[in-house]
Amino acid sequence: MGTISKATVLSIKEHGSQIREYIFRLEKNHYFEAGSFLQLTLEQKEDYTRWPDSRNFSIASAFSEAGTIKLIIEKVGVYTTRIFNELRVGSVCTVKYAFGDFLLPFFDKSAPICCIAGGTGIAPILSFCEQLQREHQTNRLHVYYSFKNEAEQQGIEILKSMVPPGQLYLFCTRQAIPNLPNRRIEWNDILNSKLDLKQSHFYICGGESFTSYFRNNLNTAGAENVYTDEW
């Protein structure tokens, strides 16, 4: 069953005006898999009566014994605007966790893991990185990450520290940054990696058109292990 827990805001980091990184401390800290998502409601909720209005967010950190979790929240509508307005350091909200199928391969412990993320779609990939680092398997990681501008990027330092050299590909779509392609990720970028499409595991996280573009190309090319997380 999902765990319902109070979540206290420990810190907030701005990534431009539209994206924030929130660190919460969970009152009830139960194990969750990297790549999972949770439901966040601004209401105080303890019982199992009808779950109130809420939004789903990928958890951007791996399980921590300390009971902290990281969420990357983009202000895109009324509810996320409320979150921006109402959740301050020390605020308490309620989360229900953890759910989802966007999980690291369990049986296969050797094939490459190729993550393709757009914007805040990097959130579950960051949790993958943490988890794989704990398992000493970051050598399997290949990450393609595109973001609009420097202010909105998240976790690049983490990615640089965890993803092996030559396996991290960054793209900035709306700002020219030295040494970074000023464009979207293209299908050819993935093909150029020369990853074995049959053996590798492909994780795609981003908007609807972003995920369908890569999913369709991968499926057409014969990739067998394609996982998407689309919001």
Place this chain on the structure above:
Amino acid sequence: MKREEILELVKQYYAEQFQAKAFEPGKTMIPFAGRIFDDEELTTLVDASLDFWLTTGRYAEEFEAKFATYMQQRACMLVNSGSSANLIALATLTSPLLKSKRLKPGDEVLGVAAGFPTTVNPIIQHGLVPVFVDVELDTFNVKVDAIENAISDKTKAIMLAHTLGNPFDLDAVKAIADKYGLYLIEDCCDAVGSTYNGKMVGTFGDMATTSFYPAHHITMGEGGSVLTSNPLLKRIATSMRDWGRDCYCDPGCDNTCGRRFKGQFGDLPQGYDHKYVYSHIGYNLKVTDMQAAVGVAQLKKLPMFVEMRKANFKKLYAGLEQYQEYLILPKATPKSDPSWFGFPFNVRENGKFTRTQLAEFLEKNKILTRQLFAGNMTRQPAFKDVNYRVSGSLQNTDYIMHNTIFIGVYPGIDDLRMDYILSVFAEFFNNLH
């Protein structure tokens, strides 16, 4: 009326209605198992009923989290019995989501015939073929040196119970499972709290199962659980338990994924309600929150229960050791620390008495006995038309069918009862001379 007032009355009711009765040797029944509870079980049960949430809720959440931690697993899924847990565990391995590792009809699953039938039944129910190998007379567990000979190119899994709480040789069985790429399901229904090499049983295989029927280490009336640390198996098992649905909303919840009307599944129309998308041919084997509430209270007592079972086993062993001329006493598997379900022993075939005569004597003196469940399962009427395979001889399995009984070690057996049990054995053996 406030809830607290009702719960206080429940405590009073417990004190009035459930007073322990004095033990009267020869008159008071000593069952092989029984539920041990106090006012906390009654109050949590009533508390859950006052919520009137009925289906799984806050107590189920608490139980699953705490029991998973106790069993050293990442996930626990409550089901309505240990047999259902076995059914779900086996069904999980047939999921298309496992791709080439999926069990298909005709595949073989290794096990033993000396045990409880619902460790084996799910294999048959899914069109798979159980393959039986023999057991040891003193541990009542699989003869590990017989396993490799039983493996064929159709063998895909091993499904074994830790018999009456005694762990099977997990080093050997796990090594074979790894060598041949077989799944391992550990039926821990009788073995909650048993450890092997310092680790909880159930943590060695791909999945584990437990039972919370009243005879077991803890109870919630009817109940059981499936445990795993594999997130994919967890996801499949949950689907199998919950009608086979693809959606993972908890009871009473909608649109957990936020994409309820956005997905494309099978040949269904785009956006078909995810709540009614089925990715498995599943069951509905959930529990109620009232059951889970009893389990939450029982769980607090579990460490104490386990220690009392171990202590009672030791006392029985010490008291019966002198009769080894007639009895083959149980032996804990090396490296294990069993949380015994019962005290099993074989009556050696001798010219003086039979198992039945000993069992009748014990029962006449109010000490309840049980045989090792189905004995040799292949000799049960239900197995007449079943497609199974036997590898080697089942000589010891047959011996157990003819000669094994077990008596209780459950925490309800106090020193008075224990002394009485041993005195009845003494009387029986004294009468032989």
